[in-house]
């Protein structure tokens with residue numbers, strides 16, 4: 001699968017949920033994988049995420065804000081998955097400098113290192129659906145206007161523009177994604193700041209009450225992490241994707257309260273209560289969001305394989321066995 005045997009890959013943020021899932025798929029398909037991760041709290045870095053492949057990957061505890069280490073690590077790589085990030089949009093409001101340092105300057109460092117030391121590398125960037133801000137129509141395609149409303153979304157958008165700029169000016173082979181709501185095994189479970197499905201599964205497993213803001217009617221698009229990882233790898237290997245922007249999600253509309261009920265049903269514990277939207281969330285609420293995945297599906301032979309129920313079950317099974325490594 002993939003035709004990636006023997007290729008040299010760097011994954012920044014590779015100890016997190018998405019990066020470690022990509023790492024596992026690459027290793028299974030014969031690639032030579034190096035992980036760069038700064039292990040910054042409270043993000044999702046977890047050595048257990050790569051425990052079963054630890055003999056087959058090199059791990060470099062470095063930081064994308066460290067230009068000297070990037071200078072060395074980008075050399076001789078065929079593909080760089082540029083996933084390192086501050087991932088919480090609420091934390092970006094309370095600490096905008098950290099967000100800009102990592103999510104903008106850090107990515108400028110990656111691109112400059114690629115331009116100067118390995119200009120042939122393919123670089124895959126992971127932006128966010130939050131770049132769209134308030135949704136004007138659904139499903140959201142790549143032409144939907146961007147209206148970022150938090151420092152996280154602003155810096156993701158600014159970094160996306162950097163990737164576009166490097167492609168246009170220097171021919172850097174970038175693939176740009178805007179991700180909907182990912183979830184699955186190996187996601188952080190220590191807090192509710194992002195990857196909300198994982199957090200709700202933890203709450204249900206502890207037989208706690210899951211709090212839903214508003215009436216729970218809001219529509220979201222949840223994508224299982226393996227489906228995401230597969231699309232990232234395929235797009236990197238497809239020259240027609242280089243220089244392109246893709247929205248990625250499952251393409252399936254799910255009401256928030258249906259997602260919560262599915263978790264409670266599958267885990268068999270927990271209950272739900274609704275409360276009014278807190279101020280710090282209503283400010284960043286985007287309205288209903290469904291991804292138009294037709295551009296991506298036209299570009300690579302890919303279709304999300306995991307429906308929400310199967311994905312929740314697989315995630316629940318994973319944490320039933322390994323929760324002690326996560327919280």
Ligand SMILES: NC(=O)c1ccc[n+]([C@@H]2O[C@H](COP(=O)([O-])OP(=O)(O)OC[C@H]3O[C@@H](n4cnc5c(N)ncnc54)[C@H](O)[C@@H]3O)[C@@H](O)[C@H]2O)c1
Pocket residue numbers: 012013014015016017018019036037038039040043044045046062063064065082083084085086087102106126127128129179180181182187188194195
């Ligand atoms: N999880 C989501 O909801 C979501 C949604 C859209 C986009 N994304 C983006 O996808 C990427 C991966 O997210 P994830 O879900 O795997 O989150 P994660 O928290 O599991 O992984 C992020 C990883 O980046 C590492 N990191 C953070 N700053 C770093 C730095 N300066 N240098 C090196 N490593 C650093 C963290 O230690 C962590 O291991 C991020 O860029 C994120 O913004 C995530």
